[in-house]
Amino acid sequence: MKTLAHLNALRAFEAAARHQSFSAAAHELHVTPAAVGQLVRTLEDWLQAPVFVRQPSGRTRLIPTEAAQRALPDIRAGLDRLADGLEKLSEASMNGVLTVTVSPAFAAKWLLPRLERFQLTCPDTDVRIDTSLKPVDFASQGIDIGVRYGTGQWPGLVAEKLLTEELYPVCSPVLLKQIPRIRHARDLAHVTLIHDLSMDGQSGFPSWASWLHAAGGQDVPTRRGLKINNSAAVLQAAIDGLGVALARSVMSQDDLVSGRLVRLLPEVRMASPMAYYVVYSASSAAKPRVKAFRDWLMAEVAKQPALGHRQTAK
Known part of the structure; x- marks a missing residue:
């Protein structure tokens, strides 16, 4: 002593x-x-x-x-x-800092608008958001838990599926009144396409080319258009009337509900081959702060309505 x-x-x-x-x-x-x-x-x-x-x-x-x-x-x-x-x-305590890694777009379009509810549930936990498009080393960078978009395979991490999603074209209500009526995927040849390059090159990441091929619009040119490397900025460009974006339902849900965006061709139903996963190291699973945040994420998803079925263009 x-x-x-x-x-x-x-x-x-x-x-x-x-x-x-x-x-x-x-x-x-x-x-x-x-x-x-x-x-x-x-x-x-x-x-x-x-x-x-x-x-x-x-x-x-x-x-x-x-x-x-x-x-x-x-x-x-x-x-x-x-x-x-x-x-x-x-x-072993709820007190302290919880470091959460997510993509910048997921933080802006899904997590941050809901985070106050977690803070009300766990007021003694201080949340630090680490935004990155690239996978981070949880141990060396002090990450407790995260949400990643992919196929569920990340070596050294436990991955639990959080959100699946649909893919569909969206545009602003103002632009919808200015362009020819979109009755078929082929009609998208007459509008500016907004491309999401945030995960360009990663196998399975949704692209206009893959969506149009599946929807019967193979002849629509996809080499041109507005190209942006941030998913949230892609949707903002569509809200601003700069063109038609290929939306992912998780990202676009709130914009559809608010009327900032409308869904085109609602009869074309297509699931994304990728999904959102809660990820954490096995050694962190028992930490009260990690468990509380994981359970809160799952509860948020369970109570939200089905994605992608509101505010469709007639």
Whole structure:
């Protein structure tokens, strides 16, 4: 227990030895150099022995004594173990930060408009959203849980299907009044197509070419049009009347309900080969914050209406 009483002094000594400087150690520990020096002197008083070689005047680099150098590996290992123990105590509580990784478009069009409901349910959990189109390393980047779009295969992660979706063309109500009536997929040859390149090149990602081929519009040219590498921006371009977008129902649901977008050719029903999955590492599954967020996501999906059936063009 005497060692624990001098825990701050041990932290100050370890940091000063690693940096060979009281000033650098003070910067890391968010205290003053004088405070670090005082903590080190407290440790030396308790040990009744120096922990740094006294340097000639003018030399500022700290050199641990021979005994201190032998002790440092055990001290560092002990501090690391204490940090691990504190982290485990934190993980067992709803208090603290939950880091969630999602794509920028999923955050904007689905998660953020609903996130307040999770925060009301779990007010002691602070949510940090990490937006990225590329897969991230959960362990090295401190990610607790995420939502990914794909086929459900991500090595090292548990993946549970969250949302399936339909694909269909959409446009703004204003544009709908300005273009020739769309009765068949072939009629899309007369409008500007908005292309989603956010996951361009990934096998299975929905494209105009694949949708038109399945819908009988193989002759509609797809090389031209407006090309955007963000799914939320694709829908915004359609809302602004810049053309017709190939919408994914998860992303476009709120825009259809609000009337910002209308669905074209509702009789053409096509499921996406990809879906949204809740993903997390197996070691994180039991954390209360992770479990609460996973359960909340599933509950949000369970209570929402079927996607893609509202606000269709007549």
